[in-house]
Amino acid sequence: MTKAIKKQALGRGLSALLKDPDNDIKSVEDKNADKVVGNIIELDIDAIEINPFQPRTNFNEESLQELSTSIKELGVIQPITVRKLDYKTYQLISGERRLRASKMAGLETIPAYIRIANDNESLVMALVENIQRHDLDPIEIALSYQRLIDEIQLTQEQMSERVGKKRSTIANYLRLLKLDPIIQTGIRDGFITMGHGRAIINIEGHDAQAEIYQKIVSGNLSVRETEALVKNYQDSLKPAPAKPARGTAFKVEDIQKKAIADFFGAKADIKVDAKGKGKITIPFHSEEDFNRIIKLVKG
Known part of the structure; x- marks a missing residue:
């Protein structure tokens, strides 16, 4: 028996503990909690509810279908992470793409890493793990940082320690949220990059930002060209220098x-x-x- 098969069998064996109503595990101090919490267990997909703290809002259907096909052939290679809410009820912390693709593949169970966490801990775990992913767009990352500030009251310094990013990097993402919503959508849809957004943010007023954005998209401007466009726009707003006073041929004493x-x-x-x-x-x-x-x- 291979190591993978042994692990899967163990997960199915542990799942039986979670289906015993007389020994329901609600905290890390309960009987058999050490056998469940922190372990990978096969859970019924229908027992898992979506995480309301999920920072991702866009799921590419084509990408999900490709992942679903892979799961049909190879299974779920990386377990999802859930927290136990109640008897046979779980809430997703991370791995929504894998959960969605598994449902598309027709799976009835999915390997899950079990946690017991309160709402704040669940939010922090979900946001921090998702921020680390490479397929989140810059606006999704910025919104995740903002939620950590608004709902958990983390400072930028504390976030820097949690996610392993420089404070200046976090600040640059957060500044994107000051852009006109149309431009934020343009970043999410890939019409412009975060670099373009960082240049546009130097312009005050959403109407002016939107006007610059249209020029960038229509002209397919690079980030450097965008920076030059923004500079020219800002220079045009500066008052014209006063003309020097005309000199005289001689001075009357x-x-x-x-x-x-x-x-x-x-x-x-x-x-x-x-x-x-x-x-x-x-x-x-x-x-x-x-x-x-x-x-x-x-x-």
Whole structure:
């Protein structure tokens, strides 16, 4: 008998313990709990309910069908993980694709790793395990991080320790949730990458973000081209630099201004341009004042 067959037989033997209502295992301290909790056991598929904490929301039907075909031929190679809720009732912690594919394959039982966990522990286990997977899209990962913050009150530093990711990496994922929902959907559907999203997030306002997103998709722009597009957009919003004041050919000194003012008995306005041309404006306040200035000019 091979090791795999022995293991499967053992799992089926242990499953009998879970079907004994007089010895129902509800905690790790119950009789025979050590034989069940932490072991792989063949469970009835119908006794397993879907995990409400599952971060994955997209399941590719073609991929599920391929996995179902593989399970028909080879069986479930990697057990799912469940937590025991009640007598003959279990809740999935991780492995929903395997569970769905097993149902498609017509299996009645599935190998499962048994845990006893409360809601918070179940949520943390489900989210952390799924974050580690390579087939989650960036938005699903970001939503998982956000749930750990909102529902378990984990800090980014604590999440960094739990999932083995740098704090800066976690922060970059979380920033994606500030994008317009249309753009988040574009990332999930593969129209743009996380790199595109990180460039767009630097633009304030969902309308402006959506406009840039349309240009990226229609132009099939690379991440680098997107970064340049965003920079050009931001530069266009900056106020135009003030034009430098035009210089003058020479400076009229204060003593010269005073001499003119003293001569005419009025403060004159003197302007000189860059070519040395200019004008002197002498104000008057009445016809009598005007005639006075004329006499001064005639000498």
